[in-house]
Amino acid sequence: MIRQLLYRSGQLHEFTGPDMARLLLQARTFNARHGIGGMLLWQDGLFMQLLEGPAAAVDALYARIASDPRHCEVRLMVRAERTAPLLPGSHMAWCEAPLDGEALEFEGLETDSQALALLESARSDRVAAAMRDFLHGAPVPIGGLGCARVMERVL
Numbered sequence: 445m446i447r448q449l450l451y452r453s454g455q456l457h458e459f460t461g462p463d464m465a466r467l468l469l470q471a472r473t474f475n476a477r478h479g480i481g482g483m484l485l486w487q488d489g490l491f492m493q494l495l496e497g498p499a500a501a502v503d504a505l506y507a508r509i510a511s512d513p514r515h516c517e518v519r520l521m522v523r524a525e526r527t528a529p530l531l532p533g534s535h536m537a538w539c540e541a542p543l544d545g546e547a548l549e550f551e552g553l554e555t556d557s558q559a560l561a562l563l564e565s566a567r568s569d570r571v572a573a574a575m576r577d578f579l580h581g582a583p584v585p586i587g588g589l590g591c592a593r594v595m596e597r598v599l
Contacts, residue, residue, distance in 0.1 A: 446529060447499035449506050450522040450571050452578070455489040457514035464550045468538055475535040480505060483537035483559050485578055486550070491515070492578045494571060496529040522571055530571060534559050541579040 459467070468484070475481060480497035493509070495502045510518045531537060537559035542548050566572035 445499075445525045445527060446496055447502040448522065448524045448526050448530065448571065449495045449502055449520065450492070450574060451495075451506065451509070451518055451520050452490065452492045453509075453515040453518040455486075455491065455514070456516040459514075459550075461550045461552055464553060468536060468553070471536040474505075478505070481529050481531055481534045481536070483531055483534060483539065483556070483563075483575070485539050485541065485575060487541040487578065487581070490578075492575060494531065494575065496526070496531065499525075521574065524571075530566060530569060531559050531562055539579060541581070544581075 464486075471484070475497070478497065478501040480495060480501055482494040482496050485492040495505060506520070509515070534556065537556035538553055539555045539560060540548055540550055540553065563572045563575055
């Protein structure tokens, strides 16, 4: 069995393209060493991330992420046990969902088309459905984000 966590959070730190590329490289390196996989989604200052792997490693990583000051209102959406990962072989896939008519915020970061295809093919999986909905602009589940108020205090 593996642990599966899906969380969402707000962006409190303004990421640049190089920042995001560095974050993904660090995540992929760390995750490969610890048997963790998943996918990071970004849309207009909001993150949704899937983590899958050994329970202790996934829980420790989530605890570290939840305390990261670059996020606000980190909310756990799903914590489940699975026999197999939803996204096998993805140490940290990436996808940015631009707003309608907007350019990509992080140009040069390639969307993982294989992971997206797996999300599309997992039609009855609730985690895949939540991720697809997020990418298509559905409201962020489990309450609203108050990051703008927090960001104003920081600035």
